């Protein structure tokens with residue numbers, strides 16, 4: 762929040778996360794979907810948790826993973842938040858406000874993982890050097906794999922039904938997927954998590 766009527770957000774629609782939750786439910790997995798403010802209907806069968814800020818998402822994720830075997834972190838979490846949200850609406854007669862932002866905590870990097878072999882999937886949205894940056898996130902955020910997409914292409918990614926992604930694995934493997942619906946990508950991600958779980 763900037764003030765009671767305005768907020769900072771980004772172009773992510775939440776569709777990828779919802780598609781993953783639907784795929785997990787279809788695969789018979791107990792699923793909690795922690796969602797920011799999006800315009801999407803709830804996923805039948807998922808335990809829905811609605812949050813607004815990055816700090817609330819952090820808390821909800823930490824609580825939910827206590828009983829989980831895997832975390833798929835598709836959320837486009839805000840990296841910066843207004844340092845001091847105004848308690849009352851900012852009025853334009855007062856002139857253009859200067860917003861001071863402070864960094865949010867990185868959820869993947871600061872989570873206390875509930876057990877050994879807990880499976881973590883991260884995402885990487887990049888406009889340049891996709892492979893290099895995705896691999897860096899894979900290692901810094903200690904993921905089993907990262908789902909990377911190039912968000913500089915105007916016809917994929919944000920607020921669309923399909924996407925082109927590459928999966929980068931901790932083992933060093935990279936798997937580029939042809940353009941696919943978010944439903945198909947969701948099923949692939951859940952299948953890869955299941956494959957890793959079967960090999961533990």
Ligand code: CTP
Pocket residue numbers: 815834835836837838839840865866867868869870882883884885886887898902
């Ligand atoms: N992420 C997170 N907590 C944050 C920001 C991001 O857990 N405060 C997670 C995202 O859910 C995603 C991964 O980190 O799984 C990468 O997010 P992305 O936005 O691509 O990258 P950032 O780490 O935020 O770095 P940058 O925005 O500089 O690319």
